[in-house]
Amino acid sequence: MTTTQTAPAIVPDFGDDSEVRKICFICSKGNLDMAYPALIMANGALNEGVEVDIFFTFWGMDMLNKGTWNDLQFSMLGNTAMHMPGSTKHLPQGLGGLPGMTGFATHMLKKQIGDLDVPEIPEFLEMLHEMGARLWACQLSVDMMGLTKDDLYEGVEDIINVGEFVELSEGAQTLFI
Amino acid sequence: MSLATIGSHEVHVDDEGFMTDYDEWSEELGKTLANNIGIDMSDQHWTAVRFLRDDFKVEGETPTLRRVSTVGGVSTKELFQLFPKKPAKKMAYIAGLPKPAGCV
Numbered sequence: 001m002t003t004t005q006t007a008p009a010i011v012p013d014f015g016d017d018s019e020v021r022k023i024c025f026i027c028s029k030g031n032l033d034m035a036y037p038a039l040i041m042a043n044g045a046l047n048e049g050v051e052v053d054i055f056f057t058f059w060g061m062d063m064l065n066k067g068t069w070n071d072l073q074f075s076m077l078g079n080t081a082m083h084m085p086g087s088t089k090h091l092p093q094g095l096g097g098l099p100g101m102t103g104f105a106t107h108m109l110k111k112q113i114g115d116l117d118v119p120e121i122p123e124f125l126e127m128l129h130e131m132g133a134r135l136w137a138c139q140l141s142v143d144m145m146g147l148t149k150d151d152l153y154e155g156v157e158d159i160i161n162v163g164e165f166v167e168l169s170e171g172a173q174t175l176f177i
Numbered sequence: 178m179s180l181a182t183i184g185s186h187e188v189h190v191d192d193e194g195f196m197t198d199y200d201e202w203s204e205e206l207g208k209t210l211a212n213n214i215g216i217d218m219s220d221q222h223w224t225a226v227r228f229l230r231d232d233f234k235v236e237g238e239t240p241t242l243r244r245v246s247t248v249g250g251v252s253t254k255e256l257f258q259l260f261p262k263k264p265a266k267k268m269a270y271i272a273g274l275p276k277p278a279g280c281v
Binding site for chain 1: 188194252254261265280
């Protein structure tokens with residue numbers, strides 16, 4: 001009679017002994033549909049044990065500015081891929097110019113992404129900050145927009161210039177969004 | 178999916194070593210799985226892992242970190258301290274569940 005020995009289960013490799021990977025995201029857009037992808041990817045990277053730095057510049061500052069961060073908009077103008085949920089028929093661009101259409105499109109996007117349990121921008125930044133992401137504001141953009149650190153989300157590490165960002169992103173993969 | 182032993186138990190696992198049969202898991206196995214990846218289970222660890230198990234049973238999918246935080250009541254920051262680097266996957270492994278499929 002023979003007996004079959006079952007092998008011990010393999011242990012997944014969670015990369016604990018691997019060199020730390022680092023990704024820098026540059027957020028340059030203040031449109032709602034450009035804010036979400038950056039934050040979602042940053043969240044995914046943090047989930048994978050990657051070190052994350054996010055540098056907010058130009059209109060991306062609207063994501064950090066407490067006066068605007070909860071009011072980012074989504075316009076269908078210039079977005080030729082725009083179609084209604086569940087339909088493949090593209091909407092005429094002219095519709096986007098009608099009064100109230102940007103508000104409607106923004107509401108729809110927030111609802112659709114909210115249904116997937118994706119938080120709104122302020123809560124999302126708070127979550128990323130808790131997960132260990134370091135958030136940086138661009139000095140030039142702060143000056144250009146007449147802002148101070150008090151106008152920005154409290155979790156921001158600092159206001160830094162491009163040179164400092166280039167230094168801290170050394171060795172990282174950098175994504176410009 | 179194949180049969181393998183964890184501790185003294187014979188269970189079904191996938192190619193990466195994650196358990197695939199919800200009912201084959203026990204807290205004793207969870208403790209062994211945690212030890213396999215260098216985690217010593219405390220009460221806080223168990224709060225998170227038990228939430229994963231209960232939520233999976235209801236929802237049919239492994240909760241994401243956000244859900245563990247907003248519904249399970251363990252903050253994201255704490256989850257990173259309890260299960261360093263890759264909390265979502267490590268918790269799923271210990272809880273004998275598939276890796277979470279959601280992005281956020």
